[in-house]
Amino acid sequence: xxxxxxxxxxxxxxxxxxxxxxxxxxxxxxxxxxxxxxxxxxxxxxxxxxxxxxxxxxxxxxxxxxxxxxxxxxxxxxxxxxxxxxxxxxxxxxxxxxxxxxxxxxxxxxxxxxxxxxxxxxxxxxxxxxxxxxxxxxxxxxxxxxxxxxxxxxxxxxxxxxxxxxxxxxxxxxxxxxxxxxxxxxxxxxxxxxxxxxx
Numbered sequence: 001x002x003x004x005x006x007x008x009x010x011x012x013x014x015x016x017x018x019x020x021x022x023x024x025x026x027x028x029x030x031x032x033x034x035x036x037x038x039x040x041x042x043x044x045x046x047x048x049x050x051x052x053x054x055x056x057x058x059x060x061x062x063x064x065x066x067x068x069x070x071x072x073x074x075x076x077x078x079x080x081x082x083x084x085x086x087x088x089x090x091x092x093x094x095x096x097x098x099x100x101x102x103x104x105x106x107x108x109x110x111x112x113x114x115x116x117x118x119x120x121x122x123x124x125x126x127x128x129x130x131x132x133x134x135x136x137x138x139x140x141x142x143x144x145x146x147x148x149x150x151x152x153x154x155x156x157x158x159x160x161x162x163x164x165x166x167x168x169x170x171x172x173x174x175x176x177x178x179x180x181x182x183x184x185x186x187x188x189x190x191x192x193x194x195x196x197x198x199x
């Protein structure tokens with residue numbers, strides 16, 4: 001290999017190293033400016049991978065998964081939406097846990113929890129009450145329900161009023177949607193008239 005070829009390869013390697021170093025430095029600066037890796041991923045609409053740190057607890061012949069982090073009161077309980085599980089909360093669970101005790105769990109048949117035959121909303125909320133009691137996670141609770149999870153937290157709050165400090169509904173179902181449909185007053189969006197139903 002002659003001197004000219006070696007010099008050309010050396011320049012190519014130096015150029016690649018410079019580009020990779022520049023990209024790495026630029027990415028590091030962007031992550032820091034965003035507020036850290038979690039904020040950077042959220043800004044780019046990328047979910048943070050969920051690291052399962054919880055445990056499966058037997059609530060009477062079947063096990064449910066519960067992941068509690070942090071310390072403080074009230075305890076925040078995160079309720080996932082339809083077909084989802086505790087991994088739904090990967091982007092926020094650690095952040096909330098820096099402020100207060102925070103728990104996410106998997107309803108029966110979801111994620112790391114055992115399946116169950118047909119069951120009602122009331123059955124699912126009884127499962128949650130049994131789960132937090134068994135785990136030694138005392139109230140009061142702030143229940144956070146996403147989508148269908150909003151219905152679960154409303155039923156839990158109605159059945160366990162003394163243990164609930166508040167509820168937060170995240171893009172949850174309208175609790176009065178059926179009533180409003182029958183009355184013909186559902187808002188169909190800006191510039192559209194409410195849908196009228198006939199009975």
